[in-house]
Amino acid sequence: MTNELVRMEHINKYFGRVQALNDVTLSVCHNEIVGLLGDNGAGKSTLIKVLSGALRADSGDIYMHGAKVDIRNTTDAIAQGIETIYQDSALVTQLSIARNLFLGREPVKGLRLLDRLDQDAMNEAARKLLKQVGIKKEIPPTTPISALSGGERQAVAIARAMHFESDLIILDEPTNNLGVEETQSVLHFVRNARDSGHSCIFIAHNIYHVFQVVDRIIVLRRGKKVADDIDPKQTTIEAVEHIITGMTLTPS
Amino acid sequence: MRSTSFFQRFLSRPEFGPFVLLVGEIVVFTTRSPAFLSAGNISNLLAFTPELGMITLGMTLLMISGEFDLSVGSVFGFAPIVMWTFYNTHIASLEVGFMIAMLLAALVGFTNGWLVTLLKIPSFLVTLGMLLVVRGTALYITDGFPQRTWMASSALMKVIVGEFSVGALRIYASLLWFILFTVILGYVLTQSKAGNWIQASGGNAEAARARGVHVTRTKISLFILTALISAYSGVTSSIRVSAANPNSGTGYELEVIAMVVIGGTALNGGRGTIIGTVIGVLILRIMRNGIVLVGVPGLAYNIFIGSIILGMMALHSWLERRHHAGT
Numbered sequence: 277m278t279n280e281l282v283r284m285e286h287i288n289k290y291f292g293r294v295q296a297l298n299d300v301t302l303s304v305c306h307n308e309i310v311g312l313l314g315d316n317g318a319g320k321s322t323l324i325k326v327l328s329g330a331l332r333a334d335s336g337d338i339y340m341h342g343a344k345v346d347i348r349n350t351t352d353a354i355a356q357g358i359e360t361i362y363q364d365s366a367l368v369t370q371l372s373i374a375r376n377l378f379l380g381r382e383p384v385k386g387l388r389l390l391d392r393l394d395q396d397a398m399n400e401a402a403r404k405l406l407k408q409v410g411i412k413k414e415i416p417p418t419t420p421i422s423a424l425s426g427g428e429r430q431a432v433a434i435a436r437a438m439h440f441e442s443d444l445i446i447l448d449e450p451t452n453n454l455g456v457e458e459t460q461s462v463l464h465f466v467r468n469a470r471d472s473g474h475s476c477i478f479i480a481h482n483i484y485h486v487f488q489v490v491d492r493i494i495v496l497r498r499g500k501k502v503a504d505d506i507d508p509k510q511t512t513i514e515a516v517e518h519i520i521t522g523m524t525l526t527p528s
Numbered sequence: 529m530r531s532t533s534f535f536q537r538f539l540s541r542p543e544f545g546p547f548v549l550l551v552g553e554i555v556v557f558t559t560r561s562p563a564f565l566s567a568g569n570i571s572n573l574l575a576f577t578p579e580l581g582m583i584t585l586g587m588t589l590l591m592i593s594g595e596f597d598l599s600v601g602s603v604f605g606f607a608p609i610v611m612w613t614f615y616n617t618h619i620a621s622l623e624v625g626f627m628i629a630m631l632l633a634a635l636v637g638f639t640n641g642w643l644v645t646l647l648k649i650p651s652f653l654v655t656l657g658m659l660l661v662v663r664g665t666a667l668y669i670t671d672g673f674p675q676r677t678w679m680a681s682s683a684l685m686k687v688i689v690g691e692f693s694v695g696a697l698r699i700y701a702s703l704l705w706f707i708l709f710t711v712i713l714g715y716v717l718t719q720s721k722a723g724n725w726i727q728a729s730g731g732n733a734e735a736a737r738a739r740g741v742h743v744t745r746t747k748i749s750l751f752i753l754t755a756l757i758s759a760y761s762g763v764t765s766s767i768r769v770s771a772a773n774p775n776s777g778t779g780y781e782l783e784v785i786a787m788v789v790i791g792g793t794a795l796n797g798g799r800g801t802i803i804g805t806v807i808g809v810l811i812l813r814i815m816r817n818g819i820v821l822v823g824v825p826g827l828a829y830n831i832f833i834g835s836i837i838l839g840m841m842a843l844h845s846w847l848e849r850r851h852h853a854g855t
Contacts, residue, residue, distance in 0.1 A: 350738040366738055368731035370798040375724050380739030382721045391720040 279306045280342065281475050282327070282358070282444055287336035289322055296322045297333070298499040304444060309466060309476040311490035311508070313483065313520055318496040320479050324446055327477075328360035329353035340443070359442035361433040361450055367421045374402040374417040377436050405435040408472075409465045427458025434465045438474060445469055446477045451485050463489045483513050495519050542792035543804040545843045549836070550811050557818035564821050567696035573817055574699060575768065578706030581809045582761040583780065584787045585713045586754035588805040591788055592717070593750050594730035594797030595644055598655040599636065600758040600784055602662035604777030607633050607759030608766030609666045612675035622682045630759055636662060637755030641748030659781065666774040675772035688760075689768045702764045709757070714802035726750065730797025786833065787812050790840045811836065 282304050289297040297319050304310050314320045325331040327338065329350040338345055340356050347353050353360070360366075367376045375382075378398050385394040402417035409431045421429060430450050437445045447466065451459045466476055466489050480486050486493065486508070493506035493516060503519050538544065557564040583600050590597055607629040614625035636658060643654045690701040717723040728736035729743045737743050758777075766772040785795075791808030793800025812833060820826050 351740050354738075354740065366732070366735035368728045368735055368798070370731040371724070371727055375727075379724065379728055379736060380741045382724055384721055391716075391722055393719060393721055393724060395719075 281306050283339040285337045287333045289333050296499050300501050304475050309470050309490045311486040311493040312477055312479045314496035315520055319499040357443035359437035360446040362448050369422040372418045372420055373432055374398040377402050405439050409435045426454050427461050430462050431465055444475050448479050497522055546791055546807045550807050553814050561821040571698040574703050577813045578702040579761045579765045581706050583758045583784045584805050584809050585709050586757040587784050588788050588793055588800055590750040590754045591793050592730050592800045593726045593747050595651040597754050598781045599658035599662055601777035601780035602659045603633050603755050603758040604762035606662045606666040607762040608772040609774050612677055612772040616676055623684050633755045633759030634752050637752035641751030645744040645747050670774045677772050678770045685767045689764045786837050
């Protein structure tokens, strides 16, 4: 691994007596989309929550760009360039697209005391970003999120991650509850994100979606990493399913 | 939703329903009572409306951020008691008394905000407790008696609620302050970064926090603002009516919240406008004034107010559902 972006080393996490993560080590390279697979309760979400600052590991280290970092909360993670997109996108549905994109990092113009939002700049940047993530429809940036479809919401969340130059975008079940066409557009956004220089960790129940978009697959089973470098081009969905469920793999 | 016509956009504004009701009210009262549009009646309307109106402005921002404050009426009564007690006992000048009253109000607001955000107690319970504590303090300080206010004369009183006339109208300076506060807070809500944070805090606090928005600080600031503006309003009222009664402001909290929700602000936060609130204030104040003029017994007033609240809530919920139907 030459151009490693993030590395999690020997991560352990207990919930009471249950060990949710057992000495998990993994890394993601620059411009790489990694698929994280595992059955329910395998520890995918826990691992991602540790990386995105929502949970703290009981032991283990995280490195970004080769340097050790301390991620205590989600703000820390964002500051380190790690952006997490959940199923519900974590958007404020009452606010407009532009206001959501810049939430917490709003551009201000004029006298500092007046604290005035630079709405023209926000709308202009939002318009460009929406085009960049591949939304073909003409949606005004002042549209509230509540008026958008599930796929469009995911696109806004991805656009936000791209705009603030997050190095690593974590997508936690981004295709859940989406229709066929919307799923395709989300997968399309993910490929776009990689092409513009971002790395992704992609978590989905649906292995077919994962196969369509990722460069490498990591499998967790009962809190342990059981596979690390499955190349989706060199294997079949059945073989990966065997690894996920723990049945013995017979080489085909 | 994505209509271009000006008329359609106007129709889809949340303030549209309340605005129609306000216009309808004015039309009915004007045609049914010649006294309604007289200079004397308008002067009366403009005397008290700014005082209640100021409180609703603070309450609007607080409610958009997802909280509300039941202690505003108590602070309204308490602040002038503090100011006049200091003055009447010759401990401090009126100006210093005013500053102390405002400081204590800020402390009340901070305590509300601190308990709500850091101890995560619902604002209903926190501010209900504060309502009793503050009202009780006002009664205890005064032994339940009103404070004298007519001995004083100070430039501060002129600035806060000085009287002047425009044509046949008698106007108090408090109206100008109310307009100024409306403009400033309207600007803060829609044009400033702070306004974006207020709306995000009420809309989806977790998402906002994850983006680095200081949700706690935003809410505490708004609790302080609401308490300060309620205290200022109470001081204004006490100077105008020349009485500081420890019981004044009782029940205002519910009338203020009613005005805010009639104006289209969501009780659970995230959505609302200052202009909607101003319309809500006018609806209830004009209703109270007008139904007496057209001969409805004053005791029936609450029937109308209650019906307006129920009707407006039904309208807002219908609009909301229609709004989401297409998504």
